[in-house]
Amino acid sequence: MPTKVMFLILKQLLEKPFTNPFPVKHAPKNVTELIEKVQKGEVQINPPVPVPEGFRGKLHYDPERCIGCRLCIMVCPADAMEWVPELKKIRHYVSRCMFCALCVDVCPGKKFPGEEKAVKALSMSEEFLLADYDKYSDNLIEEPPEAKEKGI
Amino acid sequence: MIEHLPALVIAIPLFGAFITPLFRKRYNLAALWAILISGLTLVLVLLLEYQVLTKGMMIYVFGADKPTLVLPSGYRVPIRIMFQVDGIGAFMAISAGLMSFVGAVYSYSHLQKETGLEKYYTLLLLLTAGILGMVLTGDLFNLFVFLEIASIAGSALVGFRNYRGEASEAGIKYLIVSSVASLMVLFAVGILYGQYGHLNLAYLSKQITFNPLDMIALGLLFTSFAMKCGSVPMHYWVPDAYTEVPSGINPPLLVSTYASLYALFRVSFTLFGKITIDMATVGWIMSILGVLTMFIGVTMALVQKDVKRLMSYHAISQTGYMLLGVGVGLTVFHDKQALIEFGRTAMAGGVFHIINHIIYKSLLLLTAGALFYVTGTRNLNEMGGLARKMPITTISFMVGAAAISGIPPFNGFASKFLIYEAVYKLNPLLAIFAMVTSILTLASFVKVFASAFLGPPLEKYEKVREVPKPMIVAMVILAALCVLFGLFPDFVLDKIVYPAVDALINFIQYQSWGGLA
Amino acid sequence: MSEVLNVEQVLEKLKNTLGDAMLSYEIREYTMGVKRQRKLYEIWAEIDKDAFRKAVETIFAIDYPHLHFITGEDTGGEVIKMIYSFGIFHTRPWGEISITLKFDLPKSNLILPTITDLMMGAETNEREIREMLGVEFDGLKNKRHLFLPDDWPEGKYPWRRDEYGVEDMIKHTHKSVKEIRKERGESG
Amino acid sequence: MGKLDNFKRSLWVFHASGGSCNACDIEIVAALTPRYDVERFGIKLVGSPRHADVLLVTGAIPRDFADKLRRVYEQMPEPKAVVVVGNCGTSGGVFYDSYNIAGPIDEIIPVDVYVPGCPPRPEAIIDAVVKAWLKVEKLEKKLEGKEE
């Protein structure tokens, strides 16, 4: 019984697949080797679907710019910011964040001498490939470097 | 000695039956006695078959100086009662001997809780004797007498558990059906006797002219035997009887049913064998009845919830295969070429199916009995998860179910395959129906299997154990036969089935008492 | 279909049937639209709790309503403020009039008549309120828990702000990495 | 050829969701659809935990769901892995101070890979697959090391 779907799929058979073959087309035999090769530049990885401008990826925190106003903590819906009283800075947990960028909106930031405008301490990066074995890994926590060193 | 075999085969169980009541209250002894007697009978019928195979048809004339003397000096007509054992008769006798033995073994522990067992075993042996008489006799009136014996013993057994209302009712039903059938037989016998003045089958078959009265006689015989073998549309008594009878009796009772089928074949092939014109019609009627029987039987079975009742409907359905196989043979009985091409095969299928069916259906009914034995119910909805408790019963059931559904390599396949292979040549629809029935049968048995044996364990059957040894032995014997017959069908076909079929086909030989006259 | 009334007429009907039981009432209007501004009307009424059933029946008599929600507020005092909101004349463009009934239900006698006999679908709402606030509905057939498990402890009602509340059941899932690092011995 | 080679290239996934907002769940489904097509890695969504190699969990796991999740995890045959998709499963996320959350998931069953995001893009889920492969390879190396 030929149906419309049949025509549809036959047409699709002739078209190029819609799939974006990120990162490689099929499962590689050995990923470790593959990654080494990629690092050496021998193999190219297919990029993911590009993110648009204004994409809300992992939050980037620049402690230098932070004035410790705690506005970000006030608005954060996910309690992703932790106040570090010893440093009067904050610590951000990527694994708690809901990527709403409210904190970015409210952050006043700091103006360094010679700059025209204050630059926010918080910004949204384009990084979104965040899978990790440990939710407390360094990659998933944004904090002033000394916070980790001193264990505060 | 050997020449007295046919008489001994009847005499031993009869003798056994009369002795059994002496074991009042000592039921175990009675059971052992019955096992002994039926075992002996089994040995005798096997010997009988051997004789028939090697020496040809056996004749035994009661009261004659020499048992083989059919026509004592000067007579042109046989006057004495005689047994005439040909292939098909011996074939049926084997079934009977085997099944009463198995039934007796099974009953040993199955019925321990009942009372009045000496009567039970008496009846069992009587039933055996009746069946054997029916299939061995060469005399029409004698056939009637043995039919009566088997019927009465049968109905008493059906009603054996008379403390159950259903059992008594089923017994009475069985008795009524049997009496009606017997009356019709008697009437037919009367018609024939009135016309030809003789009762000897072989002699009658030579004389028959097929005048209107004969036609009536044929009709009466056909109807009554069809009724007794549970063909549609007169199948209503079967489920009741099979369900209510103690499971140990199921095997011989099955044989007694097929003894009627035998009688039907005997009448159609031998008695009216030389009537060339209308045999095709009778054959067609038989085939169509067969298809209807198998189809109606199986559809009725699909909706049953009582295990034994369900299996009884399958028994009806399976009878259809036999009718179909033999019916197709009968249809082309007088078309030599077609007979050789497929008629004989079809008949072989039908006849082979008789013994196969007796074996696996007995097996199934015995497993049903085992289920009843441990659960105290026949309602499928109340059973479940028994496979882990009763592995041997489970396997026996699986073998039986596979066999009845015609799955290779079990015996059901062997005979059904012959039927498929031959039947489509007469009419393809017949084969399709036969195949579909098999599948429906399969579905139905999977259902039984699933609800009784599979599924999560039920609390109330926590303490259930496998059934006692004798029951297991009985089941295992039959299961083994299912497999053996399925694996080596050629042996069975050569040794007992084709001789039986040829006996039906070569009615001339029967008419001449094996050439003795 | 019943006759379409405007908001004043609806209010009039309510006033007529309830009489003194109508403690206070108000028609709120909201202007919607940028290019073509038009108005929407809502009736907010405070009633006596004994007149509740009558009020609902009146609404059903005007038009088969759409039940917006049933809720209640426990302000921590002696009463629970019940709020019933219905919409009538929905299915008509700009026509839906929302009627909100508010009344105080004393905690000493948290019993209300059901409205499931008038509207089957209200069962969900009533069962929710029953388990959330502990309000019994007289005539509610299915009293099994809706959201809460069947073995929910007696006398715990999540929306209550008194001793029947669930304040003690809160779990804060976030842990500071400070402790984690200490546990793992990663930092000094 | 490593012992777990076949395992790596044929991951069958069972998806359990409890107390998620569904965004992660639909991104998981999206990962199956033509744009991302994880089937090209041999990944298949299966309907029974008995067939699964990987348990994908989303959501903050309400208290009475925790039991179910544990049961599903136990039903899976070894070797198996757990991947948590989304921040509310990873840490509780926005639902951090509810009185009804048994999560985060790692307090209920052991987790192998986390996929932060709210919701993560389908590619991030694929990235998690790559991370899982790496983990399997590490395990493989260790097994080989032992055998020698």
Place this chain on the structure above:
Amino acid sequence: MTPETIFYSVAFPLLGVFLGLVYKGIDRRISARLTSRIGPPIRQPFWDVGKLLLKETIVPKNAIAWLFNAMPILAFASSLTLLLYIPFGVLKAPLEGYGDLVVILYLLTLQSLAMAIGGFASGSPFSSVGAQREMVLMMSYEMPLATVIVGFALIYRSFSLTTIASTPVWSIVSPLAAFGVLLLFVALLTVTPAELAKLPFDIAEAETEIAEGMLAEYSGRNLALFYLSDAVRGFAMAAIEVVLFFPFTLSSILGLSLTGFALYAVEALWFLLKVLIIYLLAVTLVRTSFGRFKIDQASRIFWVHVNLVALLGLALIWVGV
């Protein structure tokens, strides 16, 4: 049994398993392409099986262990036996003469049956519903299947597949009967997805309805066996269709006069190609372009529509032969 037969009996099943998996791989790849995806590599089924063999095999507490474990073996064994009855190109079937279409019918049934019993034996409600559906479905499609078989028996006056394969059916029937054969082909094509438990008749394994149905409780080695028997069955079914309806040899079409090994090789490849085409048509295309029917709808389709087609075909053949 000659040594040759024994050799075939070992080699054929191995080859069959291999081909079954390859065809499954191709099927998945093409199906992916039909839906605009890249799809898994063709070797994927091998990895799947390897993976399953590596996994723990769990027997659920509620299951009846011995039956539960026996059924996958039965299914696999029967699918392997099935292969032994199929003539492979011009090669004769190892078991030719030992059985034929009817046996094949039963072997096909046996696999569904093993799955159903396994499902019942797992003691899970999903599996039981799945198994029940399988039984209902089986009852429904068996009649058209039987009709097809009887139809062929009518033409060849034999059930033997080798006899059937030796002469193309189209060359020995009248035009009327040829039309009948065509109808039988249509019926058989419709039965194929049901027989293989593929869409639109994968009712017994409906993932979204009853959690993979009969197989819900299976894992590890047992699941691998079912997986393999499913693969083999797919190949075998397509092969049977080729043997029944398109037994044309390449040499007869092109008039080649090959002998010996070359003949076998060429014909074997040709046969594989034909099987692939049928496989893609009857399985891949159909399963990709349909949704799942409900069990009663499927039942009705087979009992009424497909049966009518098949019986009409049979009638035409009967008249035409």
Place this chain on the structure above:
Amino acid sequence: MAKSTYYIPVGPIHPALKEPIRVEAEVEGEKIVKVDVKRGFAHRGIEYMGMKRNAIQTLYLSERICGICSISHPYAFVITAEKALGIEAPPRAQYIRTIIAELERIHSHILWLGVIAHEMGFDTLLFWTWKGREKVLDLLEFITGNRINYSMYMIGGARRDLKEKHIRAIKDAIDYYWKFTEHMKEIFLSDPVYKARTRNVAKVSKDIALKLNLVGPIARAAGIRMDVRQDMPYDAYADIDVRAVVPQDIVGEVYGDAYDVTMVRIYEIEQSLDIIEYCVDNLPEGKILAIPNYVALLAKIRRTKGEAIGAHEAPRGEVIHYLKFDGRDGPSVWKVIAPSYNNINSWGPLLIGAEVADIPIVVAYIDPCMCCNDRVAVVKTKDGNELGYTEIRKKCLEKTEKIRRELK
């Protein structure tokens, strides 16, 4: 079949339900004779949490009620809050909000079509529709910065403006979807299997729909002309005369079954396209936030007392919020009614007498939003297999340790 009744638990983890809910069905053969729906496996107590947080946090919490139509709850929330606080969003923001909501409707309806096809094993259609859906997701990501959970709304406006490039992308997508919808109509409404599986399945009459308080496409498929965008318009809908899409207007007759729902949804996509076109063409100029400073906003909330009811027509039906501000920077009472809250009412009556195979369709056809639904806590008394749990917990900790060491 032999056992006359089986007991089939569906869920809470079940392939048909990516979301947890438990339907316990007693089945005779294939017929369902008794149903019991157990909700509560997705309770996160959001309303409760919202009553403790500030309004901005609560607004974003409301976005996580549901990720499928992630903008619906924020939309209802901002409308309610604006009504209660007396804030009026700038016209441009109103139009932008409407555009986002309608884009979301497109993605959500296509999602539903794919899902219901998937429920009947029709994965081809799932793949095809979702392939088409990627376009609107890309567009939404382009506009808002994320594929799902757009974080676009704010009390008193919207957070991101539409630029020229966005408008171009929207127009492009609209063209694409006019064609795609046409295809969908052809394929869904003509496919024999699809029709066989949906026609007369999950059938509700108009009367029953009213009595069960059903909302959204299901109510409309039953012939009730209800649509918040028409009955109580807000934002840009107030300028457009939106009319409820009902089957009687499309084909002249009403079955109220899953097939009609399909039809309604497909035609609503077209309606959405019309609305977006109008909004894009008539987009007012101006600012997008009434109070751009969040701190000031929170301060205003703290100062204001008020209550209001607000509704938005989500893809699945009406979302109603009730908010009461009482001197805190967050709501003191927050009540959320999601469409599925009402629509799940239909499962009981619909499932009885249906077949097992229909469960997923009945369940999926209302497109349940358990997340919206289970707003309430479920706490179990402490018993059960505590031991098993501790063991797992131990294993889990050991494993963490191991992994951590391995990865060093």
